[in-house]
Amino acid sequence: MKRSRLASTLLYAAVLLFVLVTLAPVAWLLILSLSPPADLTAKPLRFIPSQIDLSHYRRLLDFGANTPGEAFLLGLRNSLGASVGATLVSMLVSIPAAWAFARYRRRAVTATLYVVLATYMTPAVALVLPLYFMLSALHLLNSVTGLIIVYCAILTPFTAWFIKSAFDALPDEIEQAAAMDGAGVFETLLYVSLPLARAGIATAALFALLLAWDEFFFALLFTSNADAKTLTVTIADFAAGRATDFGLVAAAGLLTALPPVLIAFGLQKALISGLTTGGVKG
DSSP states (O other): HHHHHHHHHHHHHHHHHHHHHHHHHHHHHHHHHHHHHHHHTTSSSSSSOOSSSOOHHHHHHHHOOOOOOHHHHHHHHHHHHHHHHHHHHHHHHHHHHHHHHHHHHOHHHHHHHHHHHHHHHHHHHGGHHHHHHHHHTTTTTTHHHHHHHHHHHHHHHHHHHHHHHHHHHHOHHHHHHHHHHOOHHHHHIIIIOOOOOOHHHHHHHHHHHHHHHHEEEEEHHHOOOOTTHHHHHHHHHOOSSSSOOOOHHHHHHHHHHHHHHHHHHHHHOOOOHHTTSSSSOO
16 A cells, blocks of 8 residues: 555656646746736746736737737748648658558568658758758748748658558558458558548647647748748747847747647547557557
């Protein structure tokens, strides 16, 4: 009994520590976004706002010309276009590729998969020059289309590897039975394999969307104005200059994090199921 109580205590302590470490930055952002400017520069620092100040959110929701709200709205448009577009394209490429990797188990195919994964492991800074010259040659610098191409190069290896594990978990006998009934390769993939692996595919799509939504490095280097700047770069611009409005940066950060959180909550069942896919086959 003593061991059981000790184990339970350690378990709850670990969970509490995890929650604190995870939620503490979010809570601090919330405090900053609701604090009046005087509290943000007060010494000693105030951890509880003297009054609730919603002016930072009002500024972000004011979409007038040359306002932070206009910049935030344009950044939201560009982030949605780049992340959703890159996710759709990468899924269209990675689903058939993952199915091929899972079903054609030859050394050359396996080696190709590892080569593809190696590109995902390559440091981002090593890809800057080739990507820059490629986008420049295609006249796609400072464009959402250019960001979609860059993000696809990053996301496709990851999603292909992730979806392959979902296809690996499917018994081969199911597809063989479909083939015996006269289904071709395309029909087998579309009507048999995809429905059974939908949890893993949905999870891969969610991770791809989050990776593209939060990407900052390439968006900073390959965009220069509001035509293509994403939300992450827009928030960085809010922090630039001689005087940084920390409350505005915090409010923009919270609003930027809201869509992925809502999507994750909405797809949490598929996410949990997809993460556990591949543990047992048969």
